Amino acid sequence: MAVITKRKISLTNQSERGLVLGLVRRVFAENGHEYFRQYAVVVFCLVLASGATAFLAWVMRSVIDEIFVAQNRAVLVSLPLAVFAAFVVRGVSTYWQGVILSRIGNNLVARYQRRLFRHLTELSVDFFHENRSTHLAAKINQNVSGIRDTLNLTITSIARDFLSLVFLVGVMIWLDPLLSAIALLAGPFIAWTMSSLAKKLRHATRQSIDLNARVLGSMQEAAQGITVVKAFTMEEVLRRRIEDLIVKAEARSNRIAAITERSGPITESLAGIAVAAVIAWSGYRAIAYGYSPGGLFGFITALLLAYEPAKRLAKLQVQLERALVNAQMIYEVLDIEPRQADPADARELAAIRGEIRFDAVEFGYHPGEPVLRGLSFTAPAGRTTALIGASGGGKSTVIALIQRFYDVEGGRILVDGEDIRHVTKASLRRHIAYVSQQPYMFEGTIRDNIRFGRPEASDAEVEAAAKMAQATEFIDAQPRGFDTPLGENGMTLSGGQRQRLSIARALVRDAPILLLDEATSALDTRSEILVQQALEEAMKNRTVIVVAHRLSTIVNADQILVVDGGEIVEQGTHGELLDRPTSVYSRFHNLQSRPAAAARALAESVTR
Numbered sequence: 001m002a003v004i005t006k007r008k009i010s011l012t013n014q015s016e017r018g019l020v021l022g023l024v025r026r027v028f029a030e031n032g033h034e035y036f037r038q039y040a041v042v043v044f045c046l047v048l049a050s051g052a053t054a055f056l057a058w059v060m061r062s063v064i065d066e067i068f069v070a071q072n073r074a075v076l077v078s079l080p081l082a083v084f085a086a087f088v089v090r091g092v093s094t095y096w097q098g099v100i101l102s103r104i105g106n107n108l109v110a111r112y113q114r115r116l117f118r119h120l121t122e123l124s125v126d127f128f129h130e131n132r133s134t135h136l137a138a139k140i141n142q143n144v145s146g147i148r149d150t151l152n153l154t155i156t157s158i159a160r161d162f163l164s165l166v167f168l169v170g171v172m173i174w175l176d177p178l179l180s181a182i183a184l185l186a187g188p189f190i191a192w193t194m195s196s197l198a199k200k201l202r203h204a205t206r207q208s209i210d211l212n213a214r215v216l217g218s219m220q221e222a223a224q225g226i227t228v229v230k231a232f233t234m235e236e237v238l239r240r241r242i243e244d245l246i247v248k249a250e251a252r253s254n255r256i257a258a259i260t261e262r263s264g265p266i267t268e269s270l271a272g273i274a275v276a277a278v279i280a281w282s283g284y285r286a287i288a289y290g291y292s293p294g295g296l297f298g299f300i301t302a303l304l305l306a307y308e309p310a311k312r313l314a315k316l317q318v319q320l321e322r323a324l325v326n327a328q329m330i331y332e333v334l335d336i337e338p339r340q341a342d343p344a345d346a347r348e349l350a351a352i353r354g355e356i357r358f359d360a361v362e363f364g365y366h367p368g369e370p371v372l373r374g375l376s377f378t379a380p381a382g383r384t385t386a387l388i389g390a391s392g393g394g395k396s397t398v399i400a401l402i403q404r405f406y407d408v409e410g411g412r413i414l415v416d417g418e419d420i421r422h423v424t425k426a427s428l429r430r431h432i433a434y435v436s437q438q439p440y441m442f443e444g445t446i447r448d449n450i451r452f453g454r455p456e457a458s459d460a461e462v463e464a465a466a467k468m469a470q471a472t473e474f475i476d477a478q479p480r481g482f483d484t485p486l487g488e489n490g491m492t493l494s495g496g497q498r499q500r501l502s503i504a505r506a507l508v509r510d511a512p513i514l515l516l517d518e519a520t521s522a523l524d525t526r527s528e529i530l531v532q533q534a535l536e537e538a539m540k541n542r543t544v545i546v547v548a549h550r551l552s553t554i555v556n557a558d559q560i561l562v563v564d565g566g567e568i569v570e571q572g573t574h575g576e577l578l579d580r581p582t583s584v585y586s587r588f589h590n591l592q593s594r595p596a597a598a599a600r601a602l603a604e605s606v607t608r
């Protein structure tokens, strides 16, 4: 069955703690070594900055005792200079640490974008049928930034804040071990509270990313389908639907903010208790035993300087949670294994004549719902085989299976006698040109879009293909000819023009097999004739399998297969099938003199 097989993400089977550690380890393991030197410089800068911060706390004791108490003029220049130097060191090292970390972060985003795009293009088509592309893109965008935050937050906080904290606590202990013990009592309580907040955040974060992706995706879809939106006056319906998502997304974001910010009052209160206890105890000591105010001032400076990094470290666990959800969602995509992967011993399909044979092919998209039921036929090399029949009969599925978008469940498909599962997908598809029912135009110029058929094709070859596809006339009429950029999906062109560009794309590929899903939409007579001429040119000397709707294509085909319910119910040439007066095809042929659209409709009804 064409069901996406997802490699179980081992991380999700682990305990909470294992999950978090596993993800962080994986992100670092996959990216850390690339940036080892830069990280080393960052850590060096952070050590300098933290050292300078601790020095400021340490020097305060001398400032008070030497300048204000002892009134020592000798240090009046050296101590302020030392303070100034500490600030400069802190400023410069923080600058470089920030710049290098941003560079690493941006490079990491680019690496994940590249990796994800590569992975997505390797995934099978069913993944894209089951996941809305617009939502997927929005989700990936949010999550890639999340990975960057995971690394940056962890490095900055662990290195800078943790180091600062270690230095400052060192200074505090050196100045007054007993006061330090009182001040540090709040630590374990803060850590425990943050950990329980972080767990609450995980679910809300996942929902928020999903909702935001749906909001962005829906906006993109509305823009893509704007003509349908306007024609059916769907603006209000869509607005209401998006409004609903926006309200939910806003509520989720508010909940996340409430949980994240809850860390503030909790740490503030606990830190407040610690500072109050320190003041009470040291005040009592100063009054009762006459302790020096310099020592206390230095201690309080260190304590207050330690407060900010301690607060950030405490909040880190909560913030990291969001970034970890991002990372997890990215890996959920990266861990999906491409279906129809080439077997290790897959061969390259060399030059072929182009004979295609279906041998008792069985296939279904979903379990228990067969679409093709033992389908067998041979499409001779260099000839045209037309597939006709009722809608939903399985014609497009035949075209998809030849390109190995899905694997057959029973039987086999042979190209020149070679089972297509035994050759690489890339080499198989190199021999195939495909014209889809709805021609897709990519971002770029007309020339770029034709050249997608064969990226190495010269300008002359692109122009020759356009000429054969009867497209030159309208291309020349465009403001910049072949170099005219196309709007969203080529919507600045007519349906017939897009079809001819898509035929030109197939022609420039110059492949021995042409798969053609003829458009069902009616074109005006001139366009119909032009597209027909383009197709005739494209079909010359190739093995063509065409899902045929145009009478002329069907009549001129070397072989006609009438497909219904996943089986071939009639097979033969136009003449042979007409000789059978009771055949479905004979009834269909009687409609030849009628307009093509009517014939198509009837062709479908008679095969039901």
Ligand SMILES: Nc1ncnc2c1ncn2[C@@H]1O[C@H](COP(=O)(O)OP(=O)(O)OP(=O)(O)O)[C@@H](O)[C@H]1O
Residues within 6 Å of the ligand: 129, 365, 366, 371, 389, 390, 391, 392, 393, 394, 395, 396, 397, 398, 547
């Ligand atoms: N990606 C898909 N996932 C699930 N089911 C699908 C998918 N594509 C097609 N089907 C189902 O498979 C059956 C055959 O579809 P197919 O597109 O091959 O028919 P068709 O003969 O080409 O029809 P039409 O002439 O209307 O294009 C239909 O019942 C359709 O609903």
